[in-house]
Amino acid sequence: GQNIDQPTEMTATEGAIVQINCTYQTSGFNGLFWYQQHAGEAPTFLSYNVLDGLEEKGRFSSFLSRSKGYSYLLLKELQMKDSASYLCAVRDPRDNDMRFGAGTRLTVKP
Amino acid sequence: DVKVTQSSRYLVKRTGEKVFLECVQDMDHENMFWYRQDPGLGLRLIYFSYDVKMKEKGDIPEGYSVSREKKERFSLILESASTNQTSMYLCASRSNSNQPQHFGDGTRLSIL
Numbered sequence: 001g002q003n004i005d006q007p008t009e010m011t012a013t014e015g016a017i018v019q020i021n022c023t024y025q026t027s028g029f030n031g032l033f034w035y036q037q038h039a040g041e042a043p044t045f046l047s048y049n050v051l052d053g054l055e056e057k058g059r060f061s062s063f064l065s066r067s068k069g070y071s072y073l074l075l076k077e078l079q080m081k082d083s084a085s086y087l088c089a090v091r092d093p094r095d096n097d098m099r100f101g102a103g104t105r106l107t108v109k110p
Numbered sequence: 111d112v113k114v115t116q117s118s119r120y121l122v123k124r125t126g127e128k129v130f131l132e133c134v135q136d137m138d139h140e141n142m143f144w145y146r147q148d149p150g151l152g153l154r155l156i157y158f159s160y161d162v163k164m165k166e167k168g169d170i171p172e173g174y175s176v177s178r179e180k181k182e183r184f185s186l187i188l189e190s191a192s193t194n195q196t197s198m199y200l201c202a203s204r205s206n207s208n209q210p211q212h213f214g215d216g217t218r219l220s221i222l
Contacts, residue, residue, distance in 0.1 A: 008150075031208070033211075040216075042213035042214055042216055043153075043200070044213070045210035045211075048208075048210060050208075087153065097158055100145075100152045100153035102150055103152055
C-alpha cells in the first residue's frame with residue numbers, strides 16, 4: 001500500500017526558517033516531488049529528489065533519505081507569500097504515477 | 111511554459127446529471143491525469159491516460175469515466191452526478207516519468 005504522511009499545519013515567522021517533513025511507506029519508489037499550492041490555485045512544482053541528499057534551489061531546499069523513507073522541504077528567509085500548502089508526492093514505478101500526501105498548510109506571520 | 115487548461119473554474123450541477131470536465135494541454139504530453147482534492151485527504155487519482163485512447167483506473171474511479179480521443183485533450187465524465195462528488199477537480203499532464211506533472215487551475219464542482 002501507499003502511505004505518505006506530513007504535518008497538517010505549521011506556523012512560522014517572516015524571515016525565519018521552516019522545515020516541513022514527509023515520511024513515506026510505498027510499494028516502490030521512483031522519486032519524490034514537492035509542490036506548492038496557494039489557496040484556490042493549482043499546485044506548482046518546487047523540487048524533485050531521486051537520490052539521497054540535499055537539492056538546493058534558492059530559498060528552497062529538499063532533502064531525501066531513501067533508507068529512512070523520509071524527506072523534508074526547507075524554506076529559508078520566509079516571506080508572507082510563502083503562506084501556502086506544501087504537497088509531498090512519491091512516484092510509484094509500477095504505474096509511474098504519483099501518490100500525494102494530504103499537504104501541509106504553512107502560515108507565515110509578520 | 112506548459113499550459114494545462116480546464117474548461118471551467120466553477121461549476122454547479124444537479125444530482126443525476128451527466129457532467130463533463132474538459133482538460134487540454136499544449137505541450138504534446140503523453141500522460142494526462144485527473145485528480146480530486148478534498149480537505150484532509152489530499153489529491154486522489156481518479157483516472158490517468160498514457161496515450162490516445164488508453165486509460166487506466168486510479169485509486170478512486172468509481173462513478174467516473176474518461177475519454178482520450180486526442181492527445182491534447184482528456185475528459186472526465188460523471189455519468190450520474192451525486193452529492194459526494196462535490197469537490198475540486200484537478201487535471202495534470204507530463205511527458206516522461208522523470209518530469210514533474212503540470213496542473214491546471216482546477217474546477218470547483220458543486221453537486222446539488
